[in-house]
Amino acid sequence: MGNQVNELARGIIxxxxxxxxxxxxxxxxxxxxxxxxxxxxxxEVRSCPIWGLTGAPGVGKSTITNYLVDSLANRSERIGVIAVDPTSPFSGGAILGDRVRMMDLAGREGIFIRSMASRGALGGLSPAIMDAVSLYQAFGVDRILVETVGVGQSETDIVSLADTVAVIMMPGTGDDVQTIKAGLLEIGDIFAVNKADLEGAETLAGLLQSMLSSRNGDEKWVPPVIKLVASQGQNLDTLLEKFLDHQKSLEKSGQKEKKEKMRNEMALKMHLQARFQDLYLGPLLGTEDWEKAIKSINRREKSPAYWAEKLISRSD
Amino acid sequence: MGENKIRVLIAKPGLDGHDRGAKVVAQALRDAGMEVIYTGLRRTPDQIVSAAVQEDVQVIGLSSLSGAHNHLFKKVAELLQEKGHEDILLIGGGIIPEKDRKQLEDVGFDRIFSPGTSTEDIVSYIKEKVNG
Amino acid sequence: MKDKDRQEKIQENLKKWREGPFAKFQQRGWNEAFTSYREPVKEIYTPLDYSDDEYLEKAGFPGQYPFVRGVYPTMYRGRPWTMRQYAGFASAEESNRRYRYLLEQGQTGLSVAFDLPTQIGLDSDHPLADGEVGKVGVPIDSLADMEILFDQIPLDKVSTSMTINSPAAVLLAMYIALAEKQGVSADKLKGTIQNDILKEYFARGTYIFPPGPSLRLITDIFAYCSRELPNWNTISISGYHIREAGANAVQELAFTLADGIAYVKAALQAGLKVDEFAPRLSFFFNAQMNLLEEVAKFRAARRLWAKIMEEKFGAENPKSKMLRFHTQTAGASLTAQQAQNNIVRVTIQALAAVLGGTQSLHTNSYDEAWALPSEESVRIALRTQQIIASESGSTSTVDPLGGSYYVESLTDDIEKRVEEYLEKIEEMGGMVKAIEKGYVQREIQKSAYEMQKRVERQEDIVVGVNKYAQEEPSPTDLLEVDPQMEKEQIKKLKNTRAKRDEKEAQKALEQLKKTAQEDENLMPAIIDAVKAYATLGEICDVLRSIYGEYQAPTF
Incomplete structure (x- = not known):
């Protein structure tokens, strides 16, 4: 096994x-x-800009990613893509369909695309995705694009992963006040209203503008709202520019280091959580003590909080 | 620690637009707990193989109903061998006569499923071959 | 009052029967039964399910609104349906031989199958065409191939159906140019182009351009043909492939009619008058195994379309309200196992089409789950139609199942459910939006997956597959396409390009580009281009450069 690991590491580097x-x-x-x-x-990890794209299924993320990767590769950049799709909670399986939109990139020099399922991460990003970024950075890419489905927690997780986050929306899918309130507004550095030829696009863009203007004012960067028709290539160049602008602004303001630190903290936390799970939770599951605790909770004798304390102190 | 998820690439090589079978199989594999990378229509053997390599799948499933299987399936098998990926389980299905099936199995296909195969048979075949 | 008494009496007696003799027998054995759209089927249908109170409004007579009993007054007593076998093989020469053979055998119309590169607007030497040339039909790169395809076939004497969608305008242009060379005037041409792009996006896959420009091409054809080719069916709005992709009977009808509505709307928007183009709209349905449900489906389709055209679009010409349709037996129902059983399946399906009042019919060959059909199997398929027409007696009277309590009740039920779908699609903003959202695809995918699972659980029986299976040798004598054909075709294509007047061809393509950027009808420019022997791929490339290409939604 040691050999296999060494061989992999050598190859990646x-x-x-x-x-x-x-x-x-x-x-x-x-x-x-x-x-x-x-x-x-x-x-051997060499830091590089990480861009995130998030949005509901069907808003056109893959089409946009496809364009960005294509343009950047044309500037002879090496690009790594991670496309995340949700795992089915019922079967543990997943259909990873983002490649449908990116197949033209398949086989092109300097482009590496990997589809990943969210697996156990309850809608958030799995720790493995953090590690995947490290692998890409040791392999040597100039830029990493991470595409996630904006359901539940992954939207907020992506902030800790990416330097620049674009939130993609479209009119007529419930991307209205309700969902915007749900935290999307805080995470985006760029907002894109795709399928801008559909009814309601103006309203959505206007709504975003007005809500963003009341976003806390001490930042240097004012998140732009861009209207796109990605399927026809409309305005995608502007989106790319905004990504690059944001990156420059991060570098200038020193935010870049802050982001990096945040990312590393997140990675450390995730690994610690995994270790805690291995060390404490894993061995407890299904033991006599465990069953005893469950029974007691069922009978409402003691609370789950009580038992958590109790079990932790016992496993020391 | 950890689990070995089975990853499968389902692809439609060539210009054939009949994707009912490919999609039904993809869904059945998903429901059996596998991660399925679906590539959509009109893929070239090159695109299929390079996607399979980057995605590190254990299985490639090809579907064709247009009669171009002899040519396109074979190319996929050849490319895999060329790039040293004979370890990937290579299966196919569609409208493929018996004679062609044997020929494809000779050039590197592990199995060509005929019309009417149940998705459960495909699932258990993959599980057995991949997990040993 | 009298009727009410009668109804009550029937009700009473039905109850007695159900609780008495029926219940007693039911204990001995009883099987659940469902429609293809998973509604339970009752043990018996009575005047409670269908009464002829509204006969004149809901049924009427053949050839009269709402056409539920048939589009023509005499139906098959006047003339049997057109027996039209879809065929096209490997090369224009071979296809030409096959057509002449079929015409000699008594077939009454030609049906051209094109290979996939042609259907996707690629020349035979395009990299993506590699391995596909001549596989599922004839490759047509230019007018030169068309000249060979119809050699010695007088175009004013046959009716030709062409299964071509995205590049339909180009193939039609070639047909018109060829007729001109034969000295046949355009108004004498009879036939059909499929020209139905919407179902390509969600059921068949041979799309090129995005919906907007695709609809423009279609309405340009409508407009051109209404002036120049009055006997040409400008579109065949197809449910066939929707059903093949896994839809049930209601979905087949609903999505087909929704496509139809989208085309009518597009044409009206382009400034055409409904009665100018609507009489030339035709439909194409699938005939599946469930005989009586299929008959009801065809009947419901006619009433629905008549109502849509009259009420929604204000059509006045009766021909605008007539749903005329071609039928093909269900390819997806053919089994590779015990392939000869397919002859029986095709017979039942063909009978459904005839009892449902089809205008033309293609019967599948029994060996098609293995390969393209052989000459022998194609002959049996054609004979199947001839036996139904000449021996079965099912053509003796019009709409023989009209008035059957079961069939009438199913007709009403399917109609109602289709209307519900149509409303839903309308709410989404129409069919194009519903496709772009992936709604239609998801509905079909769900239905296909459930169908597969039912077969695997043996809730649905397929003889020879999940019941009565047996070991058997696999069939021999399958048709094979010589891989050499592809090279030959490419050689011919290069030859055409070398021989033509290059300046003329480029000039025509340049003119086409200009026209495509403006609002003018595209047909004349395309006809000029094919006459200059510009190739299909070159013409489509010009259009691609302006219109872009359609990107399918992910899974």
Missing amino acids: AGEEKALAKGLTFIENRKSGYRELLDSIYP
Whole structure:
């Protein structure tokens, strides 16, 4: 096993596509040795801008990603893409369909695309996605694009992962006051109203503008609202420019380092949580004590809070 | 620690637009707990193979009903061998005569499923082959 | 009052029967039964389910509104349906031989199947065409191929149906140009182009351009043909592929009619008058295994369309309200196992189409789950139609199942459910929006998956597949397409390009580009381009450069 890990690490650092592909599976499956793999590539991680795109299913994220990747690759950048789709809570399986829109990129030099399922992450980003970013950065890419479905927590998770987040919306899908209130407004650095040829696009864009203007005023960056018709390529160049502008603004204001620090904190937290789970929760599950606690909670003798304390202190 | 999810790439090589079978199979594999990368219509063998490599799938499933299987399926098999990915389980389905099936199995296909195959058979075949 | 008494009496007696003899027998054995759209079927249908109170409004007589009993007064007593077998093979030469053979065998109309590169507007030497040339039909790169395809077939004597959608305008242009060369004037041309782009986006997959420009091409054809080709069916609005993709009978009808509504709206928006183009609209449906439900589906389709055209679009010409349709037996119902059983399946399906009042019919060949049909199997398929027409007696009277309590009640039920779908689609902003949202695709996908699962649980029986299966040798004698054909075709294409007057061809393409950027009708410019031997791929590339290409939604 040690050999396998070494071989993968070497390959990834050397920029071998197959090694990166296998390495991503390795960390995604949390195979034993994945920590060693991360460890051995870590000194070679070279930070690069990370852009996030989030939005409800069907708003056109993949079409937009496809354009961004294509344009950046044309500037001879090496691009890594992570496209996240939700895992079915019933079967644990997933259909990862983002590639449908990106197949023209398949096989092009300098473009690496990986579809990932959210797996156990309850709608949020799985820790493996954080690690995938590290692998890409050791492999050597100039930029990483992460595409997530904006359901539940992944929207807010993406802020800790990406330097720049674009929130993609479209008219007529309930992207109205309700959903905007739900926290989307705080996470976006750029807002894009796609399918702007549909009815309601103006209203949605106007609504966003007015809500954003009341967003806390001490920031240097004012999030732009861009109207797109991605399927016809309309205004996608403006979106790309805004991404680049935001990146420059981060560099100038020193926010970039802050973001990086936040990302690292998040990664450390996620790994710690995983370790706590391995060390404490895992061994407890199904034990006599566990069953006893559940019974007691069922009978309403003691609360789950009580038992959590009790079990933790016992496992010391 | 960790689990080995089965990852499958389902692709339609060539120009054939009949995707009912491919989509039904994709959904059945999803419901069996697998992660299915679906590529959509009109894919070239090159695109299919490079997607499969980057996605590190254990299985590639191809579907064709247009009669172009001899040519396109074979190309996928050849490309996989060329790039050293014979370990990927290669299966196919569609309107494929018996004679062609044997030929495809000779050039690297593990199995060509005939019309009327139940999705459960496909699921258990994949599970058995991948998990051993 | 008298009627009410009668109804009550029937009700009373039905109750007695149900609780008495029926209940007793039911204990000995009883199977659940459902329609294709998963509604339970009753044990018996009576005047309580269908009464002829509104006969004149709801049914009337053949050839009269709402046409539920048939579009023509005499139906098959006057003339049987057109027996039209879809065929096209490998090369224009071979297809031409096959057409002449079929005409000699008594077939009354030609039906051209094009290969996939042609259907997607790619020349045979395009990289994506690799391995696909001549596989599912004939490759047509230019007018030169069309000249071979119809060699010695007088275009004023046959009616030709062409299964072509996205590049329909180009193939029609070639047909018109060819007729001119034969000395046949355009108004003598009879036939159909499928020209139904919307179902390509969600059920068949041979799309090129996005919906907007695609609809413009379609309405340009409507306008051109209403002036120049009055006997040409300008579109065949197709439910066939929708059903094949996994839809049930109600969905097949609902999505087809919704497509139809979208075309009518587009044409009205383009400034055409409804009675100018509506008489030339035609439909194309699937005939599945459930015989009586299928008959009801065809009957409901006629009444629905008549009502839509009259009430929604204010059509006045009776022909605008007539739903004329072609039928093909269900390809997806053919089994690879015990393939000869398919002859029986096709017979039942063909009978459904005839009892449902079809205007033309294609019967599938029994070996099509294995490969393209052989000459022998195509002959059996054609004979099946001839036996139904000549021997079965089902053509003796018009709409023989009209008045059946069951069939009439199903007709009403399907009609109601289709109307519900149509309302929903209307609320979404019409069919184009419903497709772009992926709604139609999801509905069909759900239905297809459930159908597959029912077969696997043996709730639906497919003889020879999940019941009465047996070991068997696989069929031999399958038709094979010589891979050499592709090279030959590319050679011919290169030859055409080399021989033509290049300046003329480029000039025509340049003119086409200009026209496409403006509002003018595209047909004349396309006809000029094909006459200059510009290729299909070149013409479509010009249009692609202006209109872009359609991107399918993800899964």
